[in-house]
Amino acid sequence: MGADFFEILAEVSRENPVLYGAIVVGVILVEGIVLALLMELVFKVLGIEVKEVPHH
Amino acid sequence: MYLPLAGVEISGWLLLAIGFCVGVLAGFFGIGGGFIVTPALNIFGFPMAYAIGTDLSQIMGNSIVATFKHRKLGNVDLRLGILMVIGTALGVEAGKEVVIYLEEIGAVGSVVRIIYIFLLGGTGAYMLFDYWKFKREEETGREKKVVTERVGSRLSEMVHRINLPPRVSLPTSRIASISIWAILLVGFVTGFLAGFLGVGGGFIRMPAMIYALGVPTTIAIGTDLFEIIFSSAIGAFLYATEGRVEIVAAAVMVCGSAIGAQIGALGTRYVRGMKIRFYFALTILLAAVSVVMKQLAVSFSIPALSTYAGYLILGVAGLMTLNITLSTVKGVVEERAVFPAVKRKMRILLASGGSEHALRAVRLGARIARGYNAEVTLLVVRDPKEEIPVARVQRSAGKVLKELGVQAELTVREGNPAREILKAARDYDLLVIGSHGTKSVAERLLGDNATRIVENMSTSTLVVKRKAEVTRILACVNLPKYREPVVMRAIELARILKVPLEFLYVLPEPLMYPIRRLHLSSREIMELYPEKREAAERLLEMARREGVEASVKFREGIPEEEILLEKREIGADLVILGDSGWRGVMGELIGSLSGHIVKHSRVSVLVVHRKAS
CATH class of the missing domain: 3.40.50.620 (HUPs)
Known part of the structure; x- marks a missing residue:
């Protein structure tokens, strides 16, 4: 199934490059935001509090 | 996993590991990490164009995660970032035009590589020299204060003096006033070099912000990452439309880099600004060595040298990742030892007799209690020898507490004030009392109530004197x-x-x-x-x-x-x-x-x- 999915993506990139470009940017953007929020939650659970730091 | 677009079979774990390494370095140095991931993917079988395209997509995701973290740490100067994006975009376009011209006259390859080597080597050497100079000054005692980093340079002072309106203030970067044109110019130059060399440009922009604009190291890192989101998104889109992005490989690497970026960004809290510059200088110097090896491989037709160059950069990335991870873990452990997680609410006892100085104590105590989100008790001790109207004390102290939005429980005791306060304070984490200072000769010799309480205290005691x-x-x-x-x-x-x-x-x-x-x-x-x-x-x-x-x-x-x-x-x-x-x-x-x-x-x-x- 994984291999099929990869093939579909390859097909999209060949058939409609602009759509593939949009998919790449969209997927990575959403993934980045979700992971950033998830990581924040994980750090909160671990109790590693992040505070703003003054810059001297 | 088999990736049909690039025609490569690669382990998902390996991609995760590469992502983790580059995430740590990106979070710590504020770079995209293109100079690490591209050769790594290339070594593991990705054709060059696919390696660049996939890398750009990975950089985009990685920068989003790292920027989130740096924003939380207060390291992103949005105003500066947006202005830099504009300058960079114009610069990239100009750089690209020059490359096209050089391509036409057939000189692009060697010119780009040589400039790349000088830029990497020069920046690295200068930063290394700057660090060495700082250390020497510190050791010989010429550095007057104990500082974690030195902000600004002669160049940044000159840039700040450019008097072309409009000017803008950048409080996050601690720049009182700077000409917008100066920021756009620095953005343009770094963008030009990035466009010319065909790289993200983090390794140029980060030091440029430090030395040319006088931005503190950690702010330069966070702001640079913010900018990289935009530049890499455009790059990723363009490469994807050419079918040169393996989206699955990029997505897997982003997962690894998301974890790494947390560690890298957190590491900037525990490693001094000057030390970050030192590590950065070392990394890009070794990257320059690897580019030299690649150039030699092409010039003298020794393909093995190109592979070794790739391994060199991978080794540097691996060692640096290990170093940063260990520093971060050490910092977190040390911090935990000094600031252990508070398990219960702090309890504060405010002792008040209704006098002016006692009310000042209530005011300062309440401000502190609000900051700690503490449980507060207002203690009134009735001295049988003196007539203190409890209701009046409660009213005046209550007014102050209400004004500061602090709720308190009231406790009334009777007896010798110093003794009763000491007894009541045993169950509290902080006792706050007022003192009018030593007035009489007896008080000067023996001390007042506050001195007696402090000398016999069983909990931390704050004695509030002339002002709150x-x-x-x-x-x-x-x-x-x-x-x-x-x-x-x-x-x-x-x-x-x-x-x-x-x-x-x-x-x-x-x-x-x-x-x-x-x-x-x-x-x-x-x-x-x-x-x-x-x-x-x-x-x-x-x-x-x-x-x-x-x-x-x-x-x-x-x-x-x-x-x-x-x-x-x-x-x-x-x-x-x-x-x-x-x-x-x-x-x-x-x-x-x-x-x-x-x-x-x-x-x-x-x-x-x-x-x-």
Whole structure:
């Protein structure tokens, strides 16, 4: 199934490059935001509090 | 997994590991990491165009995660970032045009590579030299203060002097005023180089922000990452439309880099700004060596040299990742030891008799309680000898508490005030009392109620004197045994009251000093005792992490005198020190440092009890 999915993506990139470009940017953007929020939650659970730091 | 677009079979774990490494480096240095991932993917079988395209997509995701983290750390200057994006975009376009021209005349390959080598090598060498110069100045004592980094350079001073309107202030970057054109120009130049070399440009922009604009290292890192989101998104889109992005490989690497970016960004809290520059310089210098190897591989047709260049860059990335991860873990563990997670709410006892100074104590105590989100009890002690109307005390103190939005429980006791306050305070973490100072001769000799309470206290006690406002804190960190709780409380209070903090070490004057005192300055003391300088740097780091502006001073002499002198010199209105007092017979005979300071200080004094640790 994984291999099929990869093939579909390859097909999209060949058939409609602009759509593939949009998919790449969209997927990575959403993934980045979700992971950033998830990581924040994980750090909160671990109790590693992040505070703003003054810059001297 | 098999990736049909690039026609490559690669392990998902390997992609995760590469992502993790580049995430750590990106979070720590504020770079996209293209100069690491592209050769890595290439070594593991990706054709070059696919390696670049996939890398750009990975950089985009990685930068989003790292920017989130840096934003939380207060390291992203959005105003500067947006202006830089505009300048960079124009610069990239110009750089691309020059490349196209060079392509037409057939000179692009070698010109780009040679400039790349000089740029990487030059930047790395300059930063290394700057770090070495800083270290030397520190060692020879020319650096007057204990600092974690030096911000600004001659170039940045020149850039700040460009007087072309409109000007903009960048408070996050601590730049009072700078011409917009100067920012656009720096953005344009770095963008031009990025476009010309065909790279993200993080390794150029980060040092450019530090040296040309005078931005602190950590802000330069965060702001650079913010910019990389845009540049890499455009790159990823363009490469994807050419079918040169393996989206699954990029998505897997982003997962690894998301974890790595947290560690890298967190690492900027625990590694000094100048040290970050040193690591960065080392990394890009070795990257320059790897590019030289690649150039030699092409010039002399030795393909093996190109592979070794790839391994070199991978080795550097791996070692640097390990170093940063270990520094971060060490920092978190040390921080946990000093600031353990608070399991229960802090309990504060505000003792009030309704007088002016008692109300000042309630006011300052309430501000502190609000900062700690503490449970507050208002204690009124009815002295049988004096008639204190409890309702009036409750009303006046209640008004102050209401004004500050603090809720408190009321407790009324009857008896000798000092004794009753001491008894009630046993169950609390902090006792706040007011003091009118020593007025009568008897009080001057024996001390007032506040002195008696401090000399017999069983919990940390804050004696509020002439004013409830605090503008500067002086924390005395002399006694090693009590240093930790004093440091902890001082940093916490400076954070809550949003005021600067000075740590003071007094080196006790030896009894048998030859003829006279040596009158050593802070700098000379630090030169004589390197361990004291290290301790001072640690204190500054701890304060910085908690968002507190701090400095460290050394004095020599009799602690009682030096503390009071320093307090006057810097205009501190809150002195914090540890409870070093002797109890019982010894206490009666020789008194205590804390009792002495409380008796003779005209400003508020917090005496931190041992149990506060």
